[in-house]
Structures are given as C-alpha cells and as structure tokens.
Amino acid sequence: xxxxxxxxxxxxxxxxxxxxxxxxxxxxxxxxxxxxxxxxxxxxxxxxxxxxxxxxxxxxxxxxxxxxxxxxxxxxxxxxxxxxxxxxxxxxxxxxxxxxxxxxxxxxxxxxxxxxxxxxxxxxxxxxxxxxxxxxxxxxxxxxxxx
Numbered sequence: 490x491x492x493x494x495x496x497x498x499x500x501x502x503x504x505x506x507x508x509x510x511x512x513x514x515x516x517x518x519x520x521x522x523x524x525x526x527x528x529x530x531x532x533x534x535x536x537x538x539x540x541x542x543x544x545x546x547x548x549x550x551x552x553x554x555x556x557x558x559x560x561x562x563x564x565x566x567x568x569x570x571x572x573x574x575x576x577x578x579x580x581x582x583x584x585x586x587x588x589x590x591x592x593x594x595x596x597x598x599x600x601x602x603x604x605x606x607x608x609x610x611x612x613x614x615x616x617x618x619x620x621x622x623x624x625x626x627x628x629x630x631x632x633x634x635x636x
Contacts, residue, residue, distance in 0.1 A: 501578065512574055512583035513567055515540070520556050520566040523549060537623070544623030554615040564602050567592075571599035573612055 492507070500507050515534055516522050524546035534540040539548070555566045562569065567585070574583040585596050604612070 497578070497581075500580070504580075506580040506582060507578075509574055509581065509583045511586075513570055513585050517545070517548065518552060518555055518566060518570040520552055520559075523552075539621070539623030539625060541623055547622040548619070550619045551616060551621065554612060554619070558604070558608055558612060562602060562604075562608075564598065565595055567595055568599040568602050569604070569612075571596060572602040572604050573609065575599060576604050576609055 492509075497507065513519055515537075517540075522545065524542050526545070528534045528540070538544060552566065555569050558564075559566045559569045564572075571583050571585065574581055585592075587593050587596065
C-alpha cells in the first residue's frame with residue numbers, strides 16, 4: 490500500500506492519473522490462490538517473494554477481508570478488489586490483465602458493484618491490520634534483473 494502514502498498525493502497534486510500495477514495481485518486477490526497452490530514451471534510467481542508458501546499463508550488474511558465483502562455483496566473477490574480501487578479516486582484506473590473472456594467479463598462486473606462508505610471503511614480498516622509478507626512484484630523483478 491506504499492503508493493497510497495507516497496505516490497498518490499503527488500499524482501493528485503499534479504493532476505496525473507494512476508494505473509495500479511497488477512490490481513488483483515497476480516491472481517492472489519481473486520481467492521483462487523492459497524498456500525497450497527502449485528505454480529507451473531516457468532510461472533514468474535515462483536520467483537517472487539510475495540508468492541512464497543509462507544507469504545501466501547500469511548497474506549490470506551487480506552483475501553479473507555475481500556472474500557467477506559464479496560460474499561455479502563454477491564460478487565466475486567476480483568470484483569470487490571477492483572471496485573475498491575475504482576472507488577478511491579476517479580483518476581485511479583485499474584487494468585487487470587487476462588487472457589480469458591470469462592475473466593474479462595467478471596472483471597467488468599466491478600463497474601456495476603457499488604461499495605458503500607461503510608464497506609470501503611471496513612475494507613480499509615481490516616486491510617490496514619494485515620502486515621503483507623514478501624516483496625512486491627516490481628521490487629523482486631528489479632532485483633532479479635540487476636536493477
């Protein structure tokens with residue numbers, strides 16, 4: 490959540506939009522990945538510290554927050570995660586990647602999902618309690634490439 494404190498205020502001041510990198514956490518926030526998930530050989534997540542078994546186990550607390558709201562709203566976790574981002578600022582535009590039409594359609598459902606002020610507060614409060622484990626994707630990739 491580093492960009493919230495460091496980057497977003499500067500972008501807002503300068504009138505610059507923000508496209509969150511990997512808004513579904515490379516699939517983690519969809520609820521389809523847990524500490525028992527085995528990634529195929531060659532999957533980049535095998536190299537990212539945030540996707541180690543221990544980190545995924547610890548970070549499931551964040552998925553439980555998203556799943557709880559999704560269950561109450563009759564939505565998918567992916568839709569809740571994207572709707573939360575869309576509700577932050579009008580100039581924050583998540584663009585989740587997918588190669589599957591049904592996932593694109595699911596993700597588009599986030600546009601119709603309205604999160605109440607209480608739900609947004611709940612998500613923020615509960616997510617703030619989670620100390621996310623493992624380095625984020627960009628930092629890990631930069632280290633792997635020697636930058």
